[in-house]
Amino acid sequence: MSAFTVDLTNCEREPIHILGHVQSHGYLLAILPDTYSVVHASDNIVDLLGMPATDLLGKSIDTLFSGTELPASTVIELLNVGRRNHSWETINPQPVTLNDRTWNLIIHEYQGLIILEWESAGDERNTAINQQLIAQSLTEVQASRTLPDLLQNTAQRIKTIIGYDRVMVYQFSPDWHGHVVAEAKDDHLEPYLGLHYPASDIPRQARELYKINLVRLIADVGSTPSRILSIPDWPVDQPLDLTHSVLRAVSPIHIEYLKNMGVQASMSISLLYRGELWGLISCHNTTPRFVDYPARQAAKFVSQLLSSALEFRRSEEDKTNLLQYTQNAQRLHEQLLLTDDVARALTKFPVTALDVTNATGVALLFNDKIYQLGQTPSEAQLWELGQWLTTTNAETFLETNHLTSLYPPAEAFREVGAGMLAIALSRELKEYVLWFKPERIREVTWAGNPDKPVTVGGDGQLRLSPRKSFEAWTEIVRNTSNHWTETEIGTVVKLREDILQVLTKQANAIRMLNQRLQVAYEELDAFSYTVSHDLRTPLSSIRCYSEILLEEHGKDFDEDAQALFQKIIDSTERMRSLIRHILYYSRMGRTDLDTQSIDMRQLLEGIREELLVTAKGRSLQIEIGNTPPINADSTMALQLFTNLIGNAVKYTQHKTDAVVRINGQQTDDEVVYTIEDNGIGFDMKQAGKMFDLFKRLENARNYEGSGVGLAIVKRIINRHQGKIWFRSEPDRGATFSISFPAVPLV
Amino acid sequence: MADVLYIEDDPNDADIFGRLMQKLDRHITYMVLSSGTEAINYLLGKGSYQTFRPQLPKLVLMDLNLDGISGFDIIEQTRAVDRTRFLPIVAFSTSDSPRDIRSAYEAGVNAYVVKPGSYPATRTLIDQLCDFWLDKNTRIDYT
DSSP, X not given: OOSSOOOTHHXXXXXXXXXXEEOTTEEEEEEOXXXXXXXXXXXXXXXXXXXOHHHHTTOBGGGTTTTSSSOXXXXXXXXXXXXXXXXXXXXXXXXXXXXXXXXEEEEEEETTEXXXXXXXXXXXXXXXXXXXXXXXXXXXXXXOOOHHHHHHHHHHHHHHHHOOSXXXXXXXXXXXXXXXXXXXXXXXXXXXXXXEEOGGGSOHHHHHHHHHOSEXXXXXXXXXXXXXXXXXTSOTTOOOOOTTOSSBOOOHHHHHHHHXXXXXXXXXXXXXXXXXXXXXXXXXXXXXXXXXXXXXXXXXXXXXXXXXXXXXXXXXXXXHHHXXXXXXXXXXXXXXXXXXXXXXXXXXXXXXXXXXXXOSEEEEXXXXXXXXXXXXXXXHHHHHHHHHHHHSOOSSEEEESOHHHHOGGGGGGHHHHSEEEEEEEETTTTEEEEEEEOOGGGGOEESSXXXXXXXXXXXXXXXXXXXXHHHHHXXXXXXXXXXXXXXHHHHHHHHHHHHHHHHHHHHHHHHHHHHHHHHXXXXXXXXXXXXXXXXXXXXXXXXXXXXXXXXXXXXXXXXXXXXXXXXXXXXXXXXXXXXXXXXXXXXXXXXOOOEXXXXXXXXXXXXXXXXXXXXXXXXXXXXXXXXXXXXXXXXXXXXXXXXXXXXXXXXXXXSSSEEEEEEEEEOSSEEEEEEEEOSXXXXXXGGGGTTXXXXXXXXXXXXXXXXXXXXXXXXXXXXXXXXXXXXEOTTSOEEEEEEEESSOOO | OOSEEEEOOOHHHHHHHHHHHHHSSSOOOEEEEOOHHHHHHHHHTOGGGSSSOXXXXXXXXXXXOOSSSOHHHHHHHHHXXXXXXXXXXXXXXXXXXXHXXXXXXHHTOSEEEEOOSSHHHHHHHHHHHHIIIIIIOXXXXXX
């Protein structure tokens, strides 16, 4: 392609501090500290000293000024003072007269060389104005103003000092992209306020230099830089380091950038916050414009004032946020204690979970429900997000401003949730509170046209345009949100503790209730045992003695007396059966389920055999059809089917040909058994309380029964999470259906 | 010496048992003890049975729910001693609670029979028990 490949990383690699040129509005000499002999000279120095640079190289400084009105001794005296004091600050700038013009001589020492730079001295009258502006700035900073106001006013002051037509305050984000937060400009210019710039517009090494050189001037973008020459024997691998030079030439890439923007002169002033670059005051002029050293110093002083103000304001802002979030979190805590209802406390009061961060949406996944406030992903997306969270190792909280990098499906809801802050209430129950921040790209206004990144020059070569970097930057910014601050994270982590405290309290209350229930159960157990034994023992005695009387003295009784004895015996039998059933019913409620797959054919045939034995002398048919296995407790299953089939047999006892049909059917999610008989049936209207304990239907009065059998059936079905239903008509038989879930109970 | 030892603290049950035994058309000797302590003394040759150690019965029928020392305790103690380790003991209880049945087997009963609660049924049962445990069952006799 071309000798100059269009490549974004070019900017990053450029050695901008050793470019080997100075800007043409000034002159440079570098001398050795010991001999004051010239090592480097800018090519244009001939204009200042009347001698070509090549003639100066290697010469001692006292010979340089021979043709000028500046005595060499004056310069040497300055150098001696600076070296003796190990400081050049008090010397700079030193006004000197050369060629009938006044110049500012600026001296510094770096990397073993003393560097002298001459640049034009400005109008002296400006100094007074600058002093005044500095004083005003100081007042401004001291006055309690909002940060945007402060920045805006500072921009205006800088503009007044340097006279450029545009001054912007440019703030860096953590990813180093920039954002114009204040602007002072001439009216006819298009505003840049609010625009964003990609991080690559100001490459890393440039940012490093901005931290060292707080003020940087490019007086004329269109001028040709002047080459720096070195003495012939100077090693080629030691070019002059211009890090601290005020005249350092500008990288061609940056020149291109400025030209693209229609800028002919530029000045930037660094804003530092805790030693890091917070932003820049970036000044543009549409025509070349030189700003003299005192004016630059004044601007630098104003920016330093602003830097210290930033530190103060920033911590104030943090404190204000912290206070606000803490107060809101405190309210949430009170609401939690007040209601004992986590969902209500976090979402239903004037202060909600949305008020403890800068998030735009919050969702609570709790108790198998979802509560949403503000802008959040959909319910379905939240369920999946909760599911995913349990697979992460986020025990306490998870914080990201780029959710898709962890959870790619988040792409679908980046507009509301590119960033997420989550606290885990219970990973087992998938209970979380999730805060969301939207994708930042929506708030970005682009500087320039990102669709035209590369321009083709007149020579047909591709020119790198800094705007090219938009594309890459868009990729970086896509799917990211603003960062979660320490304050936000700290607040929600504390909130998590508060919620867990309430939940623990509730859990403890339930545990205590459980313990009391346990005690009650144990008492009931003891009671059951007593009933089983102590009630049945005298009952047996009554019966046995009646039977003995009947057996041993029966011949002395008349028929009526014998019948009475039989009634006593029958009654004891009924009572005995009732006691057994009630015990069974009470036990059924809480004995542990021992679920297993049951061979239904074997079970049903066993029941049939037993029933047929007791039904001797009747015409009774018990037909068993399909017998798919069920997952159930075997004892309970036996009891269940014995009761149901027993009922069918009982209520068919007066039929000439009694038929009971049993059939099972396996579906996808359950096993259904039906027991059909041709007995007396019942009126469905009466059947509402069929499964209540001791409830019997009217037409069943002539049949023996306690009204416990079906209650036991119902209990067993409930224990197995199954269903029971029936249909019947009087004298048309009855059909009972029961279903068991196909999946075994845990 | 008794063929059958019945340990029962309910006088009615003991009485009904006695009536039934007398009606059985067999020559079976039996003995009823009404407390756990006495039963242990009798079986293990302790207390008043220390000097005169009775011969062991061929079958012990035992109610489990006794006041004081329960049937379970008796079973455990007899199973711990060589003399009575293999003595046929049949639990004879009103309870059909699965927990009781399991505990009795764990303690070491040879069989568990629920009291039928009716006179004719009890007679049939006793008859069958004697038939099996006294005639059909082969024992290891420690004398």
